[in-house]
Amino acid sequence: MKRVIPLLVFLAASFAAMAQNWQGKFEQLGTTLPTPNEYRTASGAPGQAYWQQQADYVIAVTLDDDKHAISGTETITYTNNSPDPLSYLWIQLDQNMRAKDSNSPKVSGNSIKTNEMSAKSFHRIAGVENYDGGFKIASITDANGNPLPYIINKTMMRVDIPVTMKTGDKYSFSIAWSYNVNDRMELGGRSGYEFFPKDGNALYTIAQFYPRMAVYNDVNGWQHKQFLGRGEFTLTFGNYDVSITVPADHVVGATGSLQNPKDVLTKDQNKRFEEAKTSYDKPVIIVTQEEAIKREQKPSSKTSTWHYKATQVRDFAFASSRKFIWDAQAVKIGDKTPLAMSYYPKEGNPLWEQESTKAVVYTILGYSKRTIDYPYPVAISVHSASIGMEYPMICFNFGRPADDGTYSDRTKWGMIGVIVHEVGHNFFPMIINSDERQWTWMDEGLNTFVQSLTQREYYPEMPARRGTAASIVNYMKGNPDYIRPIMTNSEQVVQFGNNAYAKPAAALNILRETVMGPELFDYAFKEYAQRWAFKHPEPADFFRTMEDASAVDLDWFWNGWFYTTDYVDIEVSNVKWFKVAADAKSFENKTATGKIDNKNVDEEGNNIDFTGGYEQILLTDTKSNQYREFRNTVDDNAIRQSNANRNLYEITFKIKEAW
Numbered sequence: 085m086k087r088v089i090p091l092l093v094f095l096a097a098s099f100a101a102m103a104q105n106w107q108g109k110f111e112q113l114g115t116t117l118p119t120p121n122e123y124r125t126a127s128g129a130p131g132q133a134y135w136q137q138q139a140d141y142v143i144a145v146t147l148d149d150d151k152h153a154i155s156g157t158e159t160i161t162y163t164n165n166s167p168d169p170l171s172y173l174w175i176q177l178d179q180n181m182r183a184k185d186s187n188s189p190k191v192s193g194n195s196i197k198t199n200e201m202s203a204k205s206f207h208r209i210a211g212v213e214n215y216d217g218g219f220k221i222a223s224i225t226d227a228n229g230n231p232l233p234y235i236i237n238k239t240m241m242r243v244d245i246p247v248t249m250k251t252g253d254k255y256s257f258s259i260a261w262s263y264n265v266n267d268r269m270e271l272g273g274r275s276g277y278e279f280f281p282k283d284g285n286a287l288y289t290i291a292q293f294y295p296r297m298a299v300y301n302d303v304n305g306w307q308h309k310q311f312l313g314r315g316e317f318t319l320t321f322g323n324y325d326v327s328i329t330v331p332a333d334h335v336v337g338a339t340g341s342l343q344n345p346k347d348v349l350t351k352d353q354n355k356r357f358e359e360a361k362t363s364y365d366k367p368v369i370i371v372t373q374e375e376a377i378k379r380e381q382k383p384s385s386k387t388s389t390w391h392y393k394a395t396q397v398r399d400f401a402f403a404s405s406r407k408f409i410w411d412a413q414a415v416k417i418g419d420k421t422p423l424a425m426s427y428y429p430k431e432g433n434p435l436w437e438q439e440s441t442k443a444v445v446y447t448i449l450g451y452s453k454r455t456i457d458y459p460y461p462v463a464i465s466v467h468s469a470s471i472g473m474e475y476p477m478i479c480f481n482f483g484r485p486a487d488d489g490t491y492s493d494r495t496k497w498g499m500i501g502v503i504v505h506e507v508g509h510n511f512f513p514m515i516i517n518s519d520e521r522q523w524t525w526m527d528e529g530l531n532t533f534v535q536s537l538t539q540r541e542y543y544p545e546m547p548a549r550r551g552t553a554a555s556i557v558n559y560m561k562g563n564p565d566y567i568r569p570i571m572t573n574s575e576q577v578v579q580f581g582n583n584a585y586a587k588p589a590a591a592l593n594i595l596r597e598t599v600m601g602p603e604l605f606d607y608a609f610k611e612y613a614q615r616w617a618f619k620h621p622e623p624a625d626f627f628r629t630m631e632d633a634s635a636v637d638l639d640w641f642w643n644g645w646f647y648t649t650d651y652v653d654i655e656v657s658n659v660k661w662f663k664v665a666a667d668a669k670s671f672e673n674k675t676a677t678g679k680i681d682n683k684n685v686d687e688e689g690n691n692i693d694f695t696g697g698y699e700q701i702l703l704t705d706t707k708s709n710q711y712r713e714f715r716n717t718v719d720d721n722a723i724r725q726s727n728a729n730r731n732l733y734e735i736t737f738k739i740k741e742a743w
């Protein structure tokens with residue numbers, strides 16, 4: 085792209101700013117970044133010996149709607165692709181965050197307000213005491229049914245296997261477990277159930293519901309930093325075969341492809357499901373509101389089993405309720421036609437029927453352009469009061485109209501924003517599978533950034549919330565006691581939303597639009613996504629790829645924006661306007677055409693405006709000694725004439741306040 089430079093501009097840095105002590109802010113990152121190796125190269129790409137583990141799951145779970153409980157069995161087949169021998173395996177027991185001995189309450193701050201504390205707020209704190217949460221492990225056995233020794237340390241469980249796994253070995257073992265599903269209204273949570281007292285039914289959004297393999301990698305060995313509730317998940321890719329047994333009148337949405345629609349849907353619903361697969365312009369309603377209301381009124385006592393398969397996903401989640409309305413629309417992306425789908429109760433309408441699936445379609449289209457083509461068969465948005473939470477192919481999103489079906493712009497934009505964000509998480513971190521327990525910004529920051537671009541493209545009238553430069557000013561200039569660098573572990577981040585979502589998104593927007601330009605940025609960003617799709621990137625892989633694919637030295641940028649809490653506040657303290665005199669006479673007769681003396685200036689001599697006109701630059705004849713050894717000379721008059729009438733500006737910047 086050609087760039088037109090309309091003005092000639094000189095930049096004059098203030099002497100005071102130049103004179104400050106050296107602080108190393110523009111040096112190469114050097115040893116701040118990890119030393120490249122055969123697993124992760126200096127270019128930011130996976131190295132020749134890059135490896136990652138594989139964890140395949142066969143799971144059967146049953147949802148007990150009366151007791152609000154889950155029980156299940158799973159067989160995990162773990163493949164050791166590492167060069168290292170492994171004699172034990174670490175499993176994540178995330179539900180233990182709600183167990184009696186959990187560390188989570190110890191790290192969450194609360195205060196008692198004697199006069200103005202609602203019963204609900206109090207119960208959130210005190211109710212935890214009485215809640216029987218956490219996984220109950222019934223058995224852990226090898227492939228022959230022999231029990232395996234294990235030890236549980238809060239949310240992590242070590243299974244001691246009787247063999248040492250060498251490179252390429254596979255090991256299969258089985259776990260049987262159960263747990264009580266939390267009422268999100270009382271206890272909060274990323275998953276759980278919401279009870280609707282008017283019709284007596286629950287809506288389940290179920291995740292972290294099975295023991296999951298921890299990640300073993302070249303960076304951390306086992307990543308088994310405890311789950312406290314905030315730092316999210318670090319997960320291994322694998323293939324899933326999951327059978328979900330629920331009340332027969334429930335409708336289930338889940339990660340993966342439904343294997344047995346004929347067993348669980350009516351004939352009409354099956355027909356509509358098939359229709360949706362070729363409906364590219366609008367959603368087809370597979371389960372109608374009428375059908376959902378009928379189910380709500382007469383719960384079934386039978387059960388049915390929904391069977392799902394998912395390939396190369398890092399996790400599995402599902403939603404289940406007899407309240408669900410279900411719609412779906414096909415989307416063309418590359419050579420694939422994934423289904424964008426929504427599940428919502430009547431309480432979500434009319435908003436959900438109008439907006440949810442449309443937002444899913446726009447999100448996977450928008451993100452695919454900037455990263456990789458959406459590779460999964462479905463992308464699902466589930467109505468879930470008061471939260472936004474993401475899993476592969478499925479996410480849980482807020483946005484509920486008032487009882488009479490009316491809603492404000494704020495509710496509508498909030499709902500569309502959370503859907504774009506959570507569906508966007510399919511790319512970061514579900515596919516570009518970063519370590520969320522360690523680095524929140526690598527999923528939330530990158531995702532919020534692409535979210536902001538997607539919303540600008542598909543919803544130009546939607547108010548921008550995060551990602552703009554203006555929106556981050558108050559945070560960045562705020563009290564430094566409450567600010568941490570973006571490169572801070574998830575549990576130690578202060579001001580979570582600003583640190584891990586808004587600041588990286590603003591930084592990347594500035595990097596794209598001001599520092600690199602969209603052409604260089606977009607190519608490098610897409611390169612990062614393509615290099616690390618279905619792999620486990622680390623921060624340095626991102627920083628290095630952005631430089632490697634653009635030839636823009638960004639070490640100073642990563643240093644300032646990601647490794648420090650620095651900021652600058654630059655003042656434009658003076659602008660001078662000049663023109664070059666057309667001939668040398670002006671120089672000889674300076675008073676006739678020379679400097680203008682009625683400048684409109686402030687006490688410090690800075691121009692207040694341009695009403696005083698321009699200052700004239702008088703170009704002298706070049707002296708013969710300036711030619712040094714060259715035989716040819718320049719034409720002084722030609723230089724004067726070709727520059728006459730050009731406007732030149734000298735701009736003086738001053739750093740008002742910095743770091």
Ligand SMILES: [Zn+2]
Binds near residue numbers: 505506528
């Ligand atoms: Zn998020």
